[in-house]
Amino acid sequence: MKVTNNSPDLVLRIALLRGDDDLRELRPSIWRRFRCNSAINLDVFQDKILQPIMGWTRNYHTYYFYSSSRDKKRYYRQDMPLSADGSGLHDSYRARKGERLDANNFTIGDILKHKGDVCYYAYDLGDHWYHKITVEQVDEEGNGSCLVLDGAMRCPDEDGEGGQTYQEQVLDLFLMKQYNPGHPNCERKYALSCYERVNNMNVGGVFEADDFSVEITHKALQDALKSRNSVRQGSKSINYAGRFHFRSMIEIYSLQPGQRKIRHYHQDIRGKQAEPGSQPVFFNVLEVVNIKPDEEKLALCTACGTPHGLKKCSGCSSLRYCSKDCQKSDWKRHKKECKRIKMDLEDYHKELQGSKVPTGFVEGDRKWLKRYDPNNMRFEKGTKVECPIGDKVYGTGTIIKVLHEYEDCVHAYQVQLDRKTADRMRCPYSQAQVWADWDCDFFIRKI
Numbered sequence: 001m002k003v004t005n006n007s008p009d010l011v012l013r014i015a016l017l018r019g020d021d022d023l024r025e026l027r028p029s030i031w032r033r034f035r036c037n038s039a040i041n042l043d044v045f046q047d048k049i050l051q052p053i054m055g056w057t058r059n060y061h062t063y064y065f066y067s068s069s070r071d072k073k074r075y076y077r078q079d080m081p082l083s084a085d086g087s088g089l090h091d092s093y094r095a096r097k098g099e100r101l102d103a104n105n106f107t108i109g110d111i112l113k114h115k116g117d118v119c120y121y122a123y124d125l126g127d128h129w130y131h132k133i134t135v136e137q138v139d140e141e142g143n144g145s146c147l148v149l150d151g152a153m154r155c156p157d158e159d160g161e162g163g164q165t166y167q168e169q170v171l172d173l174f175l176m177k178q179y180n181p182g183h184p185n186c187e188r189k190y191a192l193s194c195y196e197r198v199n200n201m202n203v204g205g206v207f208e209a210d211d212f213s214v215e216i217t218h219k220a221l222q223d224a225l226k227s228r229n230s231v232r233q234g235s236k237s238i239n240y241a242g243r244f245h246f247r248s249m250i251e252i253y254s255l256q257p258g259q260r261k262i263r264h265y266h267q268d269i270r271g272k273q274a275e276p277g278s279q280p281v282f283f284n285v286l287e288v289v290n291i292k293p294d295e296e297k298l299a300l301c302t303a304c305g306t307p308h309g310l311k312k313c314s315g316c317s318s319l320r321y322c323s324k325d326c327q328k329s330d331w332k333r334h335k336k337e338c339k340r341i342k343m344d345l346e347d348y349h350k351e352l353q354g355s356k357v358p359t360g361f362v363e364g365d366r367k368w369l370k371r372y373d374p375n376n377m378r379f380e381k382g383t384k385v386e387c388p389i390g391d392k393v394y395g396t397g398t399i400i401k402v403l404h405e406y407e408d409c410v411h412a413y414q415v416q417l418d419r420k421t422a423d424r425m426r427c428p429y430s431q432a433q434v435w436a437d438w439d440c441d442f443f444i445r446k447i
Contacts (some may be wrong), residue, residue: 007039007109007308009142010135011149014054016156017130018163020122025132026167027175028210032151032217033136038109039307041298042076045108046232048300050121053148054131055150055155057202059230061124065103068446069351073098078105078232114138128162141220144306144322146225148218154211157200169193174209184386184394184417191441198369199269201238205370206440225305226333230297231259234288240268250286255359257351257359258292264364280405282366286424291344293318303330316342352441372412372439377402379413379446386445387434395434396447411435413444
């Protein structure tokens, strides 16, 4: 791996495929166009660029890249995968012939050099998501910064069953809905398929297949650039409440200096919450993270993402910037954590000298499912809607209140059902009211 300051920038397009034996893009295509420097390490490229811009979860599943020429196929694999799907890496190798290489020893520019060059990226070797990466432009005069340029459609949910299944279970229903606007069966099937995905790791709220924003995606990229590189030997594992608990690799993992175990909590709608006001259920996400600085050969500018000309912050001697302009643009955010990062660095140096590494879990964030966006509700008072009033039974009515508060809970909408629906329910019209907890078509649909 050779990193030089004159490494060109690349404009790349990545798109999800149906499978490794069917290299057609999904329909509608799930794709992103972005710019980055060709000298970025392949493992860092996967961790800090591909995962956030596609919408996958960082450090959760195993991956590899592969490229082929007339005479040889090369696999650039993740080193020492300990994720749940890690055995799939060995299965993939046994089924394929080709040279096997460590992704950590190569850069993007080692496999993508010229306009039109192509490589493939396989992610989650249990469910098998295959991507095609194409060089659209080579810019010899680029400044090295990482940018999201364009794209379409949201990322599939984690722990699905691969591209072909997602095509059949989500995208085909999405297209059917587009071709038959207002058809209740098409609308309901698609709404159910979307709602079944709200709980998954990279969703955490309302799911819509066509949801994509360049601004939001670029924000995810920036957040990744500002973080430490992932610890591949301590990839994320999930423990669900109320299920038999197996000790994960993370719980028995022996921490190295500058590493910590962290436990995050994600709200779980699959857990039982029998009574109103009862405590919500969460599943745990365990991971090993770095508090030490990234190695110089694996570091990117915290602000723009270039691997070139990096200098340390004079305050914490840890984060790296490529220029004073980048440091200035990031200072408002970094100022709040500079002191803490300096203390982390001091702890890391003490641990290198023999101090004991803390073995317990650091308690992380609680992530709540986002049932609606109070600043961007889809409907307004007076909108005619359809709501489920039983198992596969639907009623119609009118929204009478947006963000309805009842018994310490704020519902997305309150709906007055029409007289025809009230009669079907054998309910007085004045009492025929329902609440929609989520702002999604599974709970409430405009008619």
